[in-house]
Amino acid sequence: xxxxxxxxxxxxxxxxxxxxxxxxxxxxxxxxxxxxxxxxxxxxxxxxxxxxxxxxxxxxxxxxxxxxxxxxxxxxxxxxxxxxxxxxxxxxxxxxxxxxxxxxxxxxxxxxxxxxxxxxxxxxxxxxxxxxxxxxxxxxxxxxxxxxxxxxxxxxxxxxxxxxxxxxxxxxxxxxxxxxxxxxxxxxxxxxxxxxxxxxxxxxxxxxxxxxxxxxxxxxxxxxxxxxxxxxxxxxxxxxxxxxxxxxxxxxxxxxxxxxxxxxxxxxxx
Amino acid sequence: xxxxxxxxxxxxxxxxxxxxxxxxxxxxxxxxxxxxxxxxxxxxxxxxxxxxxxxxxxxxxxxxxxxxxxxxxxxxxxxxxxxxxxxxxxxxxxxxxxxxxxxxxxxxxxxxxxxxxxxxxxxxxxxxxxxxxxxxxxxxxxxxxxxxxxxxxxxxxxxxxxxxxxxxxxxxxxxxxxxxxxxxxxxxxxxxxxxxxxxxxxxxxxxxxxxxxxxxxxxxxxxxxxxxxxxxxxxxxxxxxxxxxxxxxxxxxxxxxxxxxxxxxxxxxx
Amino acid sequence: xxxxxxxxxxxxxxxxxxxxxxxxxxxxxxxxxxxxxxxxxxxxxxxxxxxxxxxxxxxxxxxxxxxxxxxxxxxxxxxxxxxxxxxxxxxxxxxxxxxxxxxxxxxxxxxxxxxxxxxxxxxxxxxxxxxxxxxxxxxxxxxxxxxxxxxxxxxxxxxxxxxxxxxxxxxxxxxxxxxxxxxxxxxxxxxxxxxxxxxxxxxxxxxxxxxxxxxxxxxxxxxxxxxxxxxxxxxxxxxxxxxxxxxxxxxxxxxxxxxxxxxxxxxxxx
Numbered sequence: 001x002x003x004x005x006x007x008x009x010x011x012x013x014x015x016x017x018x019x020x021x022x023x024x025x026x027x028x029x030x031x032x033x034x035x036x037x038x039x040x041x042x043x044x045x046x047x048x049x050x051x052x053x054x055x056x057x058x059x060x061x062x063x064x065x066x067x068x069x070x071x072x073x074x075x076x077x078x079x080x081x082x083x084x085x086x087x088x089x090x091x092x093x094x095x096x097x098x099x100x101x102x103x104x105x106x107x108x109x110x111x112x113x114x115x116x117x118x119x120x121x122x123x124x125x126x127x128x129x130x131x132x133x134x135x136x137x138x139x140x141x142x143x144x145x146x147x148x149x150x151x152x153x154x155x156x157x158x159x160x161x162x163x164x165x166x167x168x169x170x171x172x173x174x175x176x177x178x179x180x181x182x183x184x185x186x187x188x189x190x191x192x193x194x195x196x197x198x199x200x201x202x203x204x205x206x207x208x209x210x211x212x213x214x215x216x217x218x219x220x221x222x223x224x225x226x227x228x229x230x231x232x233x234x235x236x237x238x239x240x241x242x243x244x245x246x247x248x249x250x251x252x253x254x255x256x257x258x259x260x261x262x263x264x265x266x267x268x269x270x
Numbered sequence: 271x272x273x274x275x276x277x278x279x280x281x282x283x284x285x286x287x288x289x290x291x292x293x294x295x296x297x298x299x300x301x302x303x304x305x306x307x308x309x310x311x312x313x314x315x316x317x318x319x320x321x322x323x324x325x326x327x328x329x330x331x332x333x334x335x336x337x338x339x340x341x342x343x344x345x346x347x348x349x350x351x352x353x354x355x356x357x358x359x360x361x362x363x364x365x366x367x368x369x370x371x372x373x374x375x376x377x378x379x380x381x382x383x384x385x386x387x388x389x390x391x392x393x394x395x396x397x398x399x400x401x402x403x404x405x406x407x408x409x410x411x412x413x414x415x416x417x418x419x420x421x422x423x424x425x426x427x428x429x430x431x432x433x434x435x436x437x438x439x440x441x442x443x444x445x446x447x448x449x450x451x452x453x454x455x456x457x458x459x460x461x462x463x464x465x466x467x468x469x470x471x472x473x474x475x476x477x478x479x480x481x482x483x484x485x486x487x488x489x490x491x492x493x494x495x496x497x498x499x500x501x502x503x504x505x506x507x508x509x510x511x512x513x514x515x516x517x518x519x520x521x522x523x524x525x526x527x528x529x530x531x532x533x534x535x536x537x538x539x540x
Numbered sequence: 541x542x543x544x545x546x547x548x549x550x551x552x553x554x555x556x557x558x559x560x561x562x563x564x565x566x567x568x569x570x571x572x573x574x575x576x577x578x579x580x581x582x583x584x585x586x587x588x589x590x591x592x593x594x595x596x597x598x599x600x601x602x603x604x605x606x607x608x609x610x611x612x613x614x615x616x617x618x619x620x621x622x623x624x625x626x627x628x629x630x631x632x633x634x635x636x637x638x639x640x641x642x643x644x645x646x647x648x649x650x651x652x653x654x655x656x657x658x659x660x661x662x663x664x665x666x667x668x669x670x671x672x673x674x675x676x677x678x679x680x681x682x683x684x685x686x687x688x689x690x691x692x693x694x695x696x697x698x699x700x701x702x703x704x705x706x707x708x709x710x711x712x713x714x715x716x717x718x719x720x721x722x723x724x725x726x727x728x729x730x731x732x733x734x735x736x737x738x739x740x741x742x743x744x745x746x747x748x749x750x751x752x753x754x755x756x757x758x759x760x761x762x763x764x765x766x767x768x769x770x771x772x773x774x775x776x777x778x779x780x781x782x783x784x785x786x787x788x789x790x791x792x793x794x795x796x797x798x799x800x801x802x803x804x805x806x807x808x809x810x
Contacts, residue, residue: 006287035288060295236289
C-alpha cells in the first residue's frame with residue numbers, strides 16, 4: 001500500500017484538491033489518497049500543524065503526509081520533505097510540518113524546491129500541484145529521498161509553537177487553539193498539566209472568558225453533564241477541551257480562536 | 271473488495287473523518303472507503319437514519335455501513351453492530367441504524383461497546399475513532415461477528431420512526447423530513463399513498479404551508495414545469511418531494527425541517 | 541486502473557454523490573473514484589465546463605470524467621458520452637462537456653439517454669444515479685462505446701463559450717469568470733493575450749471595477765507584492781487572475797462572478 005494523506009486550507013469549492021489527486025494518480029496509479037481535511041482556516045499554519053500532529057498516529061507507518069497551508073507560495077520560503085521515524089512529510093517550510101516532525105522524530109530533511117521531479121512548468125501560485133504533489137507521489141513510489149531533493153540540516157527547518165498555558169496560584173491562563181464544527185473549544189492545557197494540578201474527574205472548575213464566568217464539570221464526556229451544561233474533558237487532541245452537552249461552547253462563552261480563557265478549581269472561589 | 275461506507279454529522283472542517291479513515295486503513299489496508307455524507311444535521315439521528323435507508327440499496331451486497339450521529343457518546347447508550355440480509359451496520363444504538371436494518375431485514379445484533387477490537391485507549395468523546403471504526407474495519411476483514419461483540423436480542427435495538435402523514439377528506443397533512451442543498455422539500459408522503467389517493471401525473475395540487483397557498487403540478491421532474499414554478503414529484507428518496515424549477519422551494523414556501531405542509535387536489539378547492 | 545473523476549454541483553450536504561459512488565462500485569468494483577469538485581455553483585454549467593477544461597490534463601489518459609450540472613434533468617436535453625483523444629466524458633448535453641471536448645479533440649459522440657445500461661428504474665430527477673453513473677461505470681469496464689448508446693454527429697453537441705475580452709486602445713475589457721475560495725478573481729484574459737499586448741512581469745497595471753480604480757503589479761505570484769497589495773498573475777487556469785496578498789480581491793474590488801473589469805497599463809493613465 002502507498003498511502004498519501006492530504007491536509008490543506010483549499011476548502012471544498014475549488015478543483016485544487018482534485019487536481020492534486022490527478023497529478024498523484026498520473027505518477028503513481030496505485031497510490032491511495034485520503035483527505036485528512038481541507039478545512040484548515042485560511043493561511044492558519046498553526047492550526048494545520050496542530051491537526052497533523054494530533055492525527056498522524058492513527059495512520060499506518062510509511063504514510064506520506066502531503067500538507068499545504070502556504071501563504072508564502074511563490075516567495076522564497078523553502079519546499080521541504082521530512083523523513084520522520086514513521087512517516088514522510090511533504091510541504092512548505094513554514095512550520096506546518098514541524099509539530100508532527102518533532103513529535104515523531106526527524107531523521108532526514110530535504111529541500112525539494114528545485115526537485116527534478118517537479119512538473120515541467122512550475123507556476124508561482126500552485127506549488128501544491130506543481131511541486132508538492134509530484135514529489136509526494138514519487139516518494140510513495142519509493143524513489144530514494146536523496147533523488148527527490150537536496151539534503152539539508154534538520155535544525156534548519158522553521159518551527160512553530162503551541163503557546164503554553166500559564167499557571168498562577170492554582171489558576172491556569174490558557175488559550176483557545178482550535179474550535180471544531182460543534183463549537184467545542186480546544187485549550188492549550190495538556191492533560192499532563194491537569195494531572196499535575198491534581199484536578200480530578202468530578203471536580204468543579206470555574207471558567208472565565210472575558211467578563212463571563214461559568215462553572216464547569218471535569219468529566220470524561222460532554223454527554224455526562226446535563227443538557228446545556230458546560231463540561232471539560234480530554235479532547236481527541238490530547239488537550240483539555242470545553243464543550244456544552246448538545247450546545248455550542250464557543251457561542252455560550254463567546255470565545256474565538258486564540259482568545260484567552262482562565263480555568264481554576266471552584267474551591268478557589270471566583 | 272471490502273467496502274466501508276461512512277455517514278456522519280462530523281462535517282468537513284475537522285479532521286475527525288480523516289482520522290477514522292486512518293484507523294480503518296491501519297487495520298485493513300485493502301478496505302475501500304466511500305463517504306456517503308458527513309453533512310447530516312448536527313445530532314439529527316432521524317435525518318441520518320433516513321439517508322441510510324434510502325441510499326444503502328445502491329451499494330453492493332456485503333458493504334459495511336459505519337454511521338455516526340451520536341449525541342450520547344460517552345453516556346450509557348449502547349454501541350452496536352447489526353447484520354442485515356445484505357449489509358453490516360455499525361454505529362450507536364440510538365435509532366440511526368434502525369430504518370435501514372428493518373427495511374433490509376435484521377439477522378443478528380451485537381453489542382460492541384466492550385469489544386476487544388476497540389482501540390487500546392477509548393476516549394469519552396470520539397467512539398467513532400476508538401470503537402466504531404476498528405470494529406467496522408475488523409468486520410470488513412471477515413472476523414466472525416461473534417468475536418466482535420456480545421450477541422443481543424434484535425428486538426432490543428432502539429427504533430425511530432418517520433412520522434406518517436394524516437389523510438383527511440382527500441387532503442394530506444404531511445411534514446418536511448429532509449431539505450436538500452437545492453431547497454427541495456422531501457415530504458413524508460410515500461409514493462404508495464399518492465397512488466392510493468388516485469393522484470396522477472398532470473394533476474394540479476394545492477400546497478398549504480402556514481398562511482401560504484400555492485398550486486403545484488404533479489409531474490416526473492421539476493424541470494417540466496415553467497421556470498420558477500412549483501412541482502411535486504417522486505424524489506430519489508421514494509417520497510413525494512416539492513421543488514421549484516431553477517428555484518428554491520424551501521425559501522419560496524418558507525418551510526423548514528419538520529414543518530407541516532398540507533397537499534390536496536386542486537379540484538377540492540382551497 | 542479504471543479512474544472515474546466526478547464533478548457536480550451537488551454540494552457536500554446531501555447523499556447524492558455518495559449514492560453515485562455506490563452505483564459505480566456495484567458495477568465496477570475496481571473503479572477508483574476521485575472527486576474533482578462538487579462545489580460548482582448551482583446550475584452554473586459554464587463554471588463546471590471551465591473547471592473540467594482546466595483540470596483534465598492533470599489526470600491520466602483513459603480517465604472517465606462523469607460531470608453533472610444539469611438544470612434540465614428530466615426534460616428533453618440529451619444525455620451524452622464523448623470520446624475525446626485522451627478521455628471519456630459522460631454528462632448532460634448542455635455544454636458542460638464541450639470546452640474540454642473541443643480542447644482535447646472529439647473523436648466520437650453517443651446519445652446515452654436510452655442506454656440499455658441505465659438502472660432499471662430511471663427517475664425524472666436523478667439521472668446522475670440512474671443514467672450517467674452506470675454508463676460511466678460500464679465505460680470504465682471497457683464495454684464498447686457503441687453498446688452504451690447511439691452514435692451521433694459530433695457537430696450536434698451543445699457548445700458554450702467563455703466570453704472573449706475586448707481590447708480597445710491598449711485597455712482590456714474583461715469579465716470575472718471564476719472566483720475561488722480565497723477571493724481570487726479569474727478573468728477571461730488568456731495569457732497569450734497578455735503576451736500579445738506586450739505586458740511584462742513587473743509592469744504596473746490599472747484595474748477598474750465599477751467606480752473603483754486600483755494599481756496592480758503584474759507578477760508571478762500574489763505573494764510577491766506587499767501584504768494587502770493587489771497582484772495580477774497567471775492563474776492555475778491559464779488565464780490572468782487578480783489576487784490580494786493575504787487578502788480577498790473579490791471583496792477588495794467588490795466584484796462578483798460575470799462582472800466587468802478593465803485592465804490597462806498604468807502608463808496609459810487612469
